Amino acid sequence: MRKALILAVTLLVLGGGALFYAVRAARVAPAQEAAFDLARPGQIVVRDHASGFVRGSRTRCERFATAAGTGVCLVTEVAKTYAVVVDRTMKQTRRLHIAGIPSRARVSPTGRMISWTVFVTGDSYNKGGFSTWTGILDNRTGYAITNMEEIPLTKDGRRYHSADVNYWGVTFAGDDNRFYATVSTRGRTYLVEGDYGRWQARVLRENAECPSLSPDGRRLVFKKLMPGGRWRLHGLDLASMKETPLAEPAHVDDQAAWLDDRTVMYAKGPDVWAVPADGTGAPRLLVANASSPTVVR
């Protein structure tokens, strides 16, 4: 009898405590600002890090990117993930069911090519490997590739075959055809250059992940795995293939975005920071409590 009483009290206290916490923490959608316009030039669109809402809107996303009045919002709803394409007022124009945990999202400068990476893991704290699925949507035709891992790949001048290829972090050039991405195979990662129309890709160099192409199409910024398992942002001049470490010494695990032709921005901890893309200068805090930054051009 005494035991039953203790148990009943325990249940009451634990249940009440958990319920109180849940009610307090439940998210409420804010109202969208009347002047919100995804296409307004010069603004930096970000996702609020704490709440997950695209700042100024009432749309919640895990990852967000935008260009030319088109946005892509990767959202997870009770273990289901969608890539939602939105117009300049954040109204949904297309919605694709994609599977996995959102990792990266991009829109090409013209707003036509939309790409994303999700990753898929097994059970229990991930005991053995993961696999990524990277998709590309042509928003003009509506044609979508949900997993680009079948793309013919050339490495060292030869066609490369391996069952374990994983792609992530796509970035498109202004012609909506040339793109860059990361491929991982046999324990190494490589930077690849892809041709969407011909549907082929070739390896450019080793150890470069989540590339981001500058607005002028001449430089890439990517994260490079350093000794000790930390990533550091590096810049690459595509004409000379000269690589430069950026002046951000900290560990950065994000696909950078370009603030202007000379500066990149990226999530570091809970904030968005900026640093020159040529290795000079110093990192500076750009937007506090934010992630997924995009500048509207």
Add this chain to the structure above:
Amino acid sequence: MYISGFRYRGLTMAVPANVLALGMVSLVTDISSEMVTAVLPYYAVLVLGLSPLAYGLLDGLYFGVTAVVRLAAGHAADRWQRRKLVAGLGYALSAVCKLGLMAAGGSVGLLGAVVAADRTGKGLRTAPRDALISLSASPDTQGQAFGVHRAMDTVGAFLGPLAAFAVLGATGAYDVVFVVSFAIAVLGVVLLVLYVREQPPVVVPVPAVRPRVTLALLREPRFRGICLLAAGLGLVTVSDPFVYLLLQKGTGIAPEHFPLLPLGTAAVYLLLAVPVGRLADRWGRVPVFMLGHVALVCVYALLGGGAPYWLVLGVFGFFYAATDGVLMAAAGPLLPAHLRTSGLALLQTGQAVARMLCSIMYGAAWTFFGPVPGLVVMGAGIVACLAFWKVVR
């Protein structure tokens, strides 16, 4: 909540109340831990912003710690004859870790440490808990007792992800999942304290327990045989994630259903744990354990041959039902009561180390030769182990 055993008299007669109480503790604790397991990758990537590769690195380096902890916990529980206390510490540590997940904030290093501490808690509690089950049941009903416990445990593993996504769907906040998981874990500890009794209940003067005495257990030929068999088979047992990954690749199951695959195995395990445990009591536990590994060879063959997923999951579930609890049921009665925890800890650690080595080897083989050649080697290894056992015995 009542312990079901007090109500269902028919079952209570066959299954000791202590086993049901331990089953209830495991059920509740598994709901709590599987809640976290289900959402942790989402939390790490979506909230902390880890890339998949970084998330992979988070894990896997702490295995050595848990192996040592398991042996030390077994030793401590026997030395002081306080199995319930050591198990309770393990449950309590894992409960606190649920709050630690929130406290870790955005730090990947801290998150890794909390995950490691959570595993340490699991390492602490497993052997004392299994020793309590073993000591609570009569030698001829060990298989059934472990079957009942594992079935209840699996019910918890089933409910956990459902609970997690229900909470996440209702609130949209990961920290609420952690808080609810913590509350449920505390309930598990309270159930343990209130309803689980130390076995044997009367503390009689026991011979001194030293590490040397534990190792001397291996001189007993039958226990040594089981340890060697379990470790040998562990070396050729491909770990679950590989099995599910192969299954997903082979059958083209949509990746969003990927997390559901283990639930299929669990469902079969849940249904078969008790009947197969009873069968083991009647037929002999080692033969059933070996039959389970024959089923594992079938799983490899089915995976290689592209069989439908439900068949693979079914046979894989049978493998679990015929090996996991059955191995403990086989080894328990061979060990003197005062050394049972350390003996079971030794057996579990040997098996876990062997399986970990297998994962590394198989992972490397997959990378260089593709998935199938490794499977063939592992399957042949199982057959060789079983044949060797038949011959030397």
